[in-house]
Amino acid sequence: ETGVTQSPTHLIKTRGQQVTLRCSSQSGHNTVSWYQQALGQGPQFIFQYYREEENGRGNFPPRFSGLQFPNYSSELNVNALELDDSALYLCASSLGVPSYEQFFGPGTRLTVL
Amino acid sequence: AQKITQTQPGMFVQEKEAVTLDCTYDTSDPSYGLFWYKQPSSGEMIFLIYQGSYDQQNATEGRYSLNFQKARKSANLVISASQLGDSAMYFCAMREGGGGTASKLTFGTGTRLQVTL
Numbered sequence: 659e660t661g662v663t664q665s666p667t668h669l670i671k672t673r674g675q676q677v678t679l680r681c682s683s684q685s686g687h688n689t690v691s692w693y694q695q696a697l698g699q700g701p702q703f704i705f706q707y708y709r710e711e712e713n714g715r716g717n718f719p720p721r722f723s724g725l726q727f728p729n730y731s732s733e734l735n736v737n738a739l740e741l742d743d744s745a746l747y748l749c750a751s752s753l754g755v756p757s758y759e760q761f762f763g764p765g766t767r768l769t770v771l
Numbered sequence: 772a773q774k775i776t777q778t779q780p781g782m783f784v785q786e787k788e789a790v791t792l793d794c795t796y797d798t799s800d801p802s803y804g805l806f807w808y809k810q811p812s813s814g815e816m817i818f819l820i821y822q823g824s825y826d827q828q829n830a831t832e833g834r835y836s837l838n839f840q841k842a843r844k845s846a847n848l849v850i851s852a853s854q855l856g857d858s859a860m861y862f863c864a865m866r867e868g869g870g871g872t873a874s875k876l877t878f879g880t881g882t883r884l885q886v887t888l
Contacts, residue, residue, distance in 0.1 A: 691874065700775075700862050700878030701816070714875055746814055752874055760876065762808075762816035 661685060662751050662763035670769045671739050679734045679766045683751030689713070690732040691760060692724060695746040707732055708754075736768075744770045774798065775863050777879035784853045785887055791838070792848045792882045794863030803867045805846040806876065807837065810860040819861075822846060853886045860884075 661684040671677050683690050689708045693701035703716035707726035721737040730751070736743055746767050750760035776795045784790035796805065807819040822830045822837045830837040838847040850857055860883050864876040 689874065691876075693876075698880075700864075700880050701876070703875045703877070706875065716875065748814075748816060750816070750876075759818055759821065760874065761818065765814040767814070 662749065662761050664747075664749055664763040664766050666766060667764070668767045668769075670771065672771050673739055673741060675739050675770075676735065676737045677739060677768060679736075679747050679749075679768070681732045681734070681749035681751075681763055683730045683732070683749075684761050687751035687753050687761070688730050689752045689754060690726055690730065691750045691752070692732070692734045693748045693750065694718070694743075695748060695765070696742075697745070701748055704734065739770045741770050744768060773879075774877045775865055775879035777863055777882050779882045780880075781883045781885065783885050783887060784850075786855060787852055789849060789851045790853055790884065792850070792861050792863075792884065794846045794848065794879060796844050796846060796863070796865050798844075798865065798867050800867040803865055805837070805839070806864040806866070807835070807846075807848045808862045808864060808878075809857075810862060810881070812859070816862070820848065850884075855886050855888075858884060858886045 663682045665680045691706040692704040695701040705715040706713045710726045723735045725733045746765045748765045750762045752760045803824045805822045808816045820832045820835045822839045834851045836849045860881045862878050862881045864878045
């Protein structure tokens with residue numbers, strides 16, 4: 659196990675709702691990255707937080723937002739959910755940027771109906 | 772253009788045999804890193820092995836080795852002595868740049884490996 663935890667494990671929402679996913683990074687890690695993995699695809703980078711500041715963003719609309727707390731845990735918020743947001747959301751923690759290893763959590767599976 | 776290409780959607784290998792999973796990449800950045808991750812059905816991405824663009828030697832981690840051919844832009848994963856527990860999805864990923872840039876990983880589409888008796 660990597661020591662990275664995510665909650666909840668599974669979530670079902672309806673179109674238009676908002677959702678918050680949580681990630682606790684491995685002890686000592688100050689960087690958290692979020693990825694979206696649609697069924698049958700590789701993960702896609704959403705954004706990264708380093709010492710509570712956003713440090714890079716992928717090709718995702720502004721309704722995907724995030725936060726990193728002083729203890730380096732992180733939240734991913736998605737507003738106005740769409741059906742295509744159904745995916746496995748993975749967070750990964752690492753030490754510093756750039757990092758040579760990112761340790762992934764077990765993911766949150768989001769289903770949007 | 773795809774940055775990471777994995778051309779094998781699925782592979783079968785017999786237990787105790789070696790298997791090579793292919794990965795080619797595309798980047799103009801001289802500084803980059805290549806990673807392989809294993810994803811069992813539980814969903815968690817498990818780090819297997821890392822190769823830096825300036826590393827002279829091929830990376831090895833136990834039964835995993837990375838066949839790094841820089842001129843061909845390929846980074847194939849070799850798993851020796853396959854075990855039933857190796858059955859999973861395998862992803863190749865790349866991090867471009869260094870020195871303060873985001874450690875964004877770009878992933879391929881994965882290869883599903885099935886180990887048979």
